[in-house]
Amino acid sequence: MKALTYELYLLEPLLATRLGGGDPNSAVGFDYIPGSMIRGLMVSRYTQQNTTDVADATDDNFRRLFLDGRVRFLNAYPQAYEQRTLPVPLSWHREKDEGKTASICDFAIEIWNGGQQWQRVKQPFCHLWGSEDGGYKVELKKPERHINIHTSREDRQKVIKGESTVFRYEALAPEQTFCGVILAEQETDLELLKKWLPKGEVVSLGGSHLAGYGQARIQKVVIQDDWCEYTPLGEDTDAIVVTLLSDAIIRDPRTGAYISTLEPIIGCAHKEAFVKMQVVGGFNRKWTLPLPQIPAIQAGSVFVYPAQDGLLSRLQSLESSGIGDRRAEGFGRIAINWHRVAEITPAEKPIPTTPLPVTLQSDGSTDLAKRIVERILRQKLDRALVAAVNQLKIQNPPSNAQLSRMRVVARQALSQNNTDVIFQHMDSMKKAARDQFQRARIKSDRLDDWLRARAENVQG
DSSP states (O other), rough: OOOOOOEEESOOOOOOOOOSSSSSEEEEEEEBOHHHHHHHHHHHHHHHHOOOOOOOOOOHHHHHHSSSSSSSEEEEEEEEETOOOEEEOTEEEEEEEEESOOOOOOOOOOOSSSSEEEEOOOOOOEEEEEESSSOEEEEEEOEEEEEEEEESSSSSTOOOOOOOEEEEEEOOSSSEEEEEEEEEHHHHHHHHHTTTTOOTTEEEEESOGGGGEEEEEEEEEHHHHHHOOOOOHHHHHHHEEEEESBBBOOOOOTTTBBBBBOOOHHOOOOOOEOOEEEOOEEEETTTEOOOOEEEEEEEEEEEEEEEEEEEEHHHHHTTTTOOSOOGTTTTEEEEEEEEEEEEEEEEEOOOOOOEEEOOOOOOHHHHHHHHHHHHHHOOOHHHHHHHHHHHHOSSSSSOHHHHHHHHHHHHHHHHHTTTTHHHHHTOOOOOOHHHHHOEEETTTEEEHHHHHHHOOOOOO
């Protein structure tokens, strides 16, 4: 199928809040970037292009691109081997207390007995492949997390006992790459969406942008003709294994209730299932209201069906479109006979082989090689810059409100490529605000002088 693939490299922690975080004074993010978040970014680009701030659900183009499921914004999952990983099947188990190197057994293919104690694989994502020796290996991946403690109070200028609340953000850590996919029935739609994802652009995703969250850089935007979400592995059996590659929202057509089975869609009952349910929600930026909280079948759930005439072809017809509700946001992705392997060996990323020497034959090849090297160096520089900024310590810092305002001004200067915006803001500060920046210190320098020096010499 045709797909628009892209990468998101996190420059800052990214907070995509999920339900069920536990402590009411905390916000816990997903282990991935939801497709609904990417769709929201594209909706904002659509409204900007059409010079309107209104998302019109009655407009045919808007409905085709964002609402009716003809364009599907899949979740951006962590990268491994420069590819998009997939959720770990819930049928995968390993012996308890055997460590990360213990073999993984797929109970959807074979039930292992012998008195061992089993537990599900805890890592949320995996990359599965067939090895040269005829076996099967997998790299398990768990995204790194970033935990920050914040304080909320009604008056940011005063600390009053009993009126301050401490809360915690648990977000995706920076310096990680996530791979996203957009599917569409019309190639012209993919071409249009590709224009709204320019390579190298820095975008803001998730919540708390003013608190230093959400910046990510778009990389490797490509339209692929024969994109496949997974590669089937293993030998044919007398069963059909269906694995959810994202959460799925399934309703009973008779009662409208949300259910934990695929029977209304598949048309037959499963003979074995490994299922977990969770509550999903969302946020409607048009209404600035949360979406209703509803139960969904968790990604990684596995259903085993008996092989029947016509069932396999019927399932394969659902792979591209997905199943259930909210498919435009990436819900309802399925894989058919993806993992028909009884035993899998965990493995680390293989050591790359020594590349063959390359001779550049033309000026065009030389220019291309220079651009590749420049991009690699820029990525390393961006990571080093973020690390250096995170190590800066401000003594006697200005108020949070003043720091947030300065951050907004700096981002505006970056987007306009005009540092005069920073000088204009600092020169127009009121005396109380200016005094705060002059009292603050970074090492022995006043924060006011430190900011002006770097705005005067951006390349330094």
